[in-house]
Amino acid sequence: MTRMSTPAGRLAARGFAEPQVAVTVIERWMTELDDDQICSGLVEDVLASADPDLALTGLDRIAASPDGRFRRIAADPVWRARVARVLGASAALTMHCGVHGEQLEALAGDIGPRGRDELRAELLAAVGADPDAPAPVATSDPDALRLAYRQALLRTAARDLSAEDPSEEVSVVGAELAALADAVVESALALARAEVPGWEDTRLAIVALGKTGARELNYVSDVDVLYVAEPALDGEGAERISPHRAVAIASKLVGAVSRICSAHSAAGTIWPIDAALRPEGNAGPLVRTLASHEAYYSTWAKNWEFQAMLKARPMAGDLELAQQFVDVVWPHVWQVADNEMFVAEVQAMRKRVISLIPAKDADDEIKLGAGGLRDTEFTVQLLQLVHGRTDERLRLRGTFEGLQALIDHGYVGREDGALLDAAYRFQRVLEHRSQLFQLRRTHLIPRDEASRRRIARSMGLKDAATLMDQWHRSKRRVLRLHQRLFYSPLLEAVARIPSQAVRLTSDAAETRLRALGYAGSKDALRHLAALTQGVTRQAEIQRQLLPAMLGWFAEGPNPDHGLLAFRQLSEALGHSSWYLRALRDEGAMAENLARVLASSRYATDLLRRAPQTVEMLADIDQLKPRPLEDITAEMRSTASRHDDEDDAAGAIRAVRRRELLRLAMGDLLGVLELDDLGTALTDVTTATIDATLDVAGRDVEGVPRLAVVAMGRWGGRELSYGSDADALVVIEDGEDADRTKAALAVVGTLRRLLAKPGADPALEVDLDLRPEGKQGPMVRTLASYRAYYERWSSTWERQALLRAGLGAGDRELAGEFLTLIEPVRHPRDGLSGKEVVEIRRLKARMEAERLPRGVAPQRHVKLGPGGLSDVEWTVQLLQLEHAGRVEALRTTRTTAALDVLFQTDLINEADAHALRRSWEEAARIRNAATLQRGKASDVIPSDVRELVPLTELLGYAKGQTSVFMEDHSRAARQARRVMDRLFWGQ
Numbered sequence: 001m002t003r004m005s006t007p008a009g010r011l012a013a014r015g016f017a018e019p020q021v022a023v024t025v026i027e028r029w030m031t032e033l034d035d036d037q038i039c040s041g042l043v044e045d046v047l048a049s050a051d052p053d054l055a056l057t058g059l060d061r062i063a064a065s066p067d068g069r070f071r072r073i074a075a076d077p078v079w080r081a082r083v084a085r086v087l088g089a090s091a092a093l094t095m096h097c098g099v100h101g102e103q104l105e106a107l108a109g110d111i112g113p114r115g116r117d118e119l120r121a122e123l124l125a126a127v128g129a130d131p132d133a134p135a136p137v138a139t140s141d142p143d144a145l146r147l148a149y150r151q152a153l154l155r156t157a158a159r160d161l162s163a164e165d166p167s168e169e170v171s172v173v174g175a176e177l178a179a180l181a182d183a184v185v186e187s188a189l190a191l192a193r194a195e196v197p198g199w200e201d202t203r204l205a206i207v208a209l210g211k212t213g214a215r216e217l218n219y220v221s222d223v224d225v226l227y228v229a230e231p232a233l234d235g236e237g238a239e240r241i242s243p244h245r246a247v248a249i250a251s252k253l254v255g256a257v258s259r260i261c262s263a264h265s266a267a268g269t270i271w272p273i274d275a276a277l278r279p280e281g282n283a284g285p286l287v288r289t290l291a292s293h294e295a296y297y298s299t300w301a302k303n304w305e306f307q308a309m310l311k312a313r314p315m316a317g318d319l320e321l322a323q324q325f326v327d328v329v330w331p332h333v334w335q336v337a338d339n340e341m342f343v344a345e346v347q348a349m350r351k352r353v354i355s356l357i358p359a360k361d362a363d364d365e366i367k368l369g370a371g372g373l374r375d376t377e378f379t380v381q382l383l384q385l386v387h388g389r390t391d392e393r394l395r396l397r398g399t400f401e402g403l404q405a406l407i408d409h410g411y412v413g414r415e416d417g418a419l420l421d422a423a424y425r426f427q428r429v430l431e432h433r434s435q436l437f438q439l440r441r442t443h444l445i446p447r448d449e450a451s452r453r454r455i456a457r458s459m460g461l462k463d464a465a466t467l468m469d470q471w472h473r474s475k476r477r478v479l480r481l482h483q484r485l486f487y488s489p490l491l492e493a494v495a496r497i498p499s500q501a502v503r504l505t506s507d508a509a510e511t512r513l514r515a516l517g518y519a520g521s522k523d524a525l526r527h528l529a530a531l532t533q534g535v536t537r538q539a540e541i542q543r544q545l546l547p548a549m550l551g552w553f554a555e556g557p558n559p560d561h562g563l564l565a566f567r568q569l570s571e572a573l574g575h576s577s578w579y580l581r582a583l584r585d586e587g588a589m590a591e592n593l594a595r596v597l598a599s600s601r602y603a604t605d606l607l608r609r610a611p612q613t614v615e616m617l618a619d620i621d622q623l624k625p626r627p628l629e630d631i632t633a634e635m636r637s638t639a640s641r642h643d644d645e646d647d648a649a650g651a652i653r654a655v656r657r658r659e660l661l662r663l664a665m666g667d668l669l670g671v672l673e674l675d676d677l678g679t680a681l682t683d684v685t686t687a688t689i690d691a692t693l694d695v696a697g698r699d700v701e702g703v704p705r706l707a708v709v710a711m712g713r714w715g716g717r718e719l720s721y722g723s724d725a726d727a728l729v730v731i732e733d734g735e736d737a738d739r740t741k742a743a744l745a746v747v748g749t750l751r752r753l754l755a756k757p758g759a760d761p762a763l764e765v766d767l768d769l770r771p772e773g774k775q776g777p778m779v780r781t782l783a784s785y786r787a788y789y790e791r792w793s794s795t796w797e798r799q800a801l802l803r804a805g806l807g808a809g810d811r812e813l814a815g816e817f818l819t820l821i822e823p824v825r826h827p828r829d830g831l832s833g834k835e836v837v838e839i840r841r842l843k844a845r846m847e848a849e850r851l852p853r854g855v856a857p858q859r860h861v862k863l864g865p866g867g868l869s870d871v872e873w874t875v876q877l878l879q880l881e882h883a884g885r886v887e888a889l890r891t892t893r894t895t896a897a898l899d900v901l902f903q904t905d906l907i908n909e910a911d912a913h914a915l916r917r918s919w920e921e922a923a924r925i926r927n928a929a930t931l932q933r934g935k936a937s938d939v940i941p942s943d944v945r946e947l948v949p950l951t952e953l954l955g956y957a958k959g960q961t962s963v964f965m966e967d968h969s970r971a972a973r974q975a976r977r978v979m980d981r982l983f984w985g986q
Helices: 007-014 019-033 036-047 052-063 069-075 077-089 091-099 101-107 116-126 142-162 166-193 243-262 290-299 303-311 319-333 342-355 373-387 399-408 414-436 449-458 464-486 489-496 509-516 521-532 537-555 559-573 577-585 589-597 601-609 611-618 628-639 645-668 674-696 737-755 782-791 795-801 811-825 833-850 868-882 894-903 909-933 944-953 961-982
Strands: 202-208 223-231 313-317 706-710 725-731 779-781 805-809
Touching: 007 019, 019 036, 019 052, 019 069, 036 052, 036 069, 036 077, 052 069, 052 077, 052 091, 069 077, 069 101, 077 091, 077 101, 077 142, 077 449, 091 101, 091 142, 101 142, 116 142, 116 166, 142 166, 166 202, 166 223, 166 243, 166 313, 166 414, 202 243, 202 319, 223 243, 223 290, 223 319, 290 303, 290 319, 303 319, 303 342, 303 373, 313 319, 342 373, 342 489, 373 399, 373 414, 373 464, 373 489, 399 414, 414 449, 414 464, 449 464, 489 537, 489 589, 509 521, 509 537, 521 537, 521 559, 537 559, 537 577, 537 589, 559 577, 559 589, 559 601, 559 611, 577 589, 577 611, 589 601, 589 611, 589 645, 601 611, 601 645, 601 909, 611 645, 628 645, 628 674, 645 674, 645 737, 645 909, 674 706, 674 725, 674 737, 674 805, 674 909, 706 737, 706 811, 725 737, 725 782, 725 811, 737 779, 779 782, 782 811, 795 811, 795 833, 795 868, 805 811, 833 868, 868 894, 868 909, 868 961, 894 909, 909 944, 909 961, 944 961
Parallel strands: 725 779
Antiparallel strands: 202 223, 202 313, 706 725, 706 805
16 A cells, blocks of 8 residues: 555645644544534645644644634634634744634634724723723733734734735735734833823823834834823913923833833733834934924934834824824925935945845845845835925825835836836735744744745745745846836936926926026926826826936037927827836936937937937947948848838938937947047948948849949048048959949949938948049949059049048959059059149148138138148158058058057157147047037037037037137147148148
8 A cells, every 4th residue: 555545645745744643633633523524624724724734733732622612613614714824824823822712713703904993992992991081091911912912913814814815915914013003002001101100291192113104014023113292281271291201201101111012921922112213313312302303303313314204103192292293204204305415325225234134144135135125115215205305196104005106106117116016015925924933023034945835835835946936036026126216317316406496387497497508498398398298197207307307408518409309209209108118217318318319419310210219328338339240231131121222222221320320329428439430430331332232233134243442531431420431433354334334323323322312311422532533434343443543543543542441342352452552552662752742732722722611711620720631631641651661551540540650750759649639639529510410510610509519519518618619729730730841841
């Protein structure tokens, strides 16, 4: 016969750890009850408990009592199920019921939640006090209170342990335990009055704080309180005694209350009363008058003390006096976040608490550990205290109700809020179950397998492994949300704004907007009204965002444009839940967006054309340049989905638009250095031309191998936002005219598709640098180029070839072309005197003819003295003279060539520095002008309305326009002096 076929084996399989003992007990029950159906039901209820062996032992002790209660319990299915659940989850309650079995009567019938008044009446009656008396006095002893408390606790535990979903019940349980605490303290005060003479002359108010004040108490917890005392008044309204005497009597009363609640006796214990949150903590007087409290909280209290007062509420004693205290401190609570250090202090406090947890306990600490209860509670409190300054709907004491209000009014996303609420409820149940077993104050998950299994079963979970899996999952979830919400830059920014300034609808709003720097304050008010009017969730979130964003816009060069652009973007995306949720929750996204919109029409225009790309701002790493290969592959892939060549090119240009926006935002937010930006813009251009070249050749027959050779800034990998793509087109050798015609068709289509006006900046493929300029053929074979450069090339063409590089199309063919031109652009013997003169004449003519009329030369960063052209021509002249001998000079990049010129002693360090500084500053100005105005410009504006934002975009402080102009002029003058020597030979 197998073990499973024996009664003990079957009971072991069902969950008994000591099955043989269970067999003996059950057989005894069957004899005593003489009813197989009742006995079977009783066993099933025992097996359904958290610890069947513990429940069995407890029930068997009750069965041994001669009062017949066991039979009555067993015959009532509801009653016996409750008793089994309680006895199987709590060794402390099992022991208590073994001695005080009569208290199990409380588990029969209705055990629904009891409110404060009902529990107060019950416990006062237990100590012989009149519940209807204004100041009840007890006639019994403290043990009567302890037994009445334990009986009420039994009812709460039975309902909790019998709940179908403990997580849903946990908030009700916490509220009932807090109501029970109120009743206990009121009854203990009634007992204290019986032993303290003169109590009638004192008004004593007991204020609940902490979890008690929040009505979210645990089974075993210190009960945080604060005491206020005043002299009682006689019939004529005069004080019966002095305030000092009233405090002395009240101190005796509260000492007795504390002793009654914390003392141990044969009837058990209740819990300690903790008054450490009072003014000055344990070093301060235990009891103060209302005036003393008011003076302290008006003058001396620290930020954390006001945070503690968030949960203050009247508890026992003189409730009117307690409410007066709450009325005194409540306004201070909602002003504490105005302190500029408040958020940082709360964050530091949380980190300090975590750092003090012993390493051995860190993983099992339910309350204080990372991802535990405190993370949720601190997150909710911080959000309440910051936003509750102006939103009274958030002024709630409890974590459950506070979190729900934050969700309801848009401060926390619905999904995030639901996840945080579920994790918090799970952890509170876990904490309750850990405390219930021994009725001891603990916040650690037991480490032994049996205890974890018991807790798991009491929570409706399969086993200990499932419990721990859910525990770790809840911690990860809370920690992720805590990090995002508790350390939100938006929260810090809102906290830095004075309360009166957060109220966007106040009469002083227009004045504040002007003070922040908004030129069109009336227009700004209209934008604010449009964004925040109504009761939609969208409007709720905008009302949260805008106080901080107004400040961030104001930090940018053009706050008015930033606010207008934000309105336009929000109207385009406002109904997309991810957009507003991301602005509120995703790190620095809102601040990043504000900086971009207030700085750049170029980036704003790109954003408006593809609003969904704003999500890149959520992660600063997304603003780093993507590899050329990835961009090209994406462009080709997206183009392949379209049969029509215009649609395919449009898809390619859409990818380009997004990549340009990525780089513009990265530039504005300091992610990119100048060289990195030039390289990245070059890669985007290369990928665009490469992918579009494929599209242009789809339907053309007989297209030869074709390469688009990069020239100018494209070849030098120094593109700016508004640069064209200078290029030469090379095809493989062959005499077939049809092949040339096919190549011309492809090139024509390529240029048309990229230059076509659209939702993104057009890209001009400029072929004017080809042999013979505009008069020469647009497409040549490799052999034709060879013949031309061997016989006809001009000095300016050799100079232009210095920047020739791999572009798009057939890279092998492009490489052959670059090999072909190597002796042309890097002549072995350098330049003749005649060629140097020719270059100088060409430069002089360009300065005379190409500088726009009416533009002061000093304001033109390309053609003006010391500008981009001066530096580049100087460097290129030196390259033509020396690169034939100095191989390192054979680079297409201006700054790289400058480095080599200095390293090889061809120019001195001061000259290299002057040229580089001027070139880089001019390039930055050029890029910044495009970002600011939304279109390319080589001119520093003379209009102060454009000059001021350009100056700020370049990193100068407000009001430093003259400093910028002086810096630019100095750099340009120094570069021009170097050019005069090195280029002009002066």
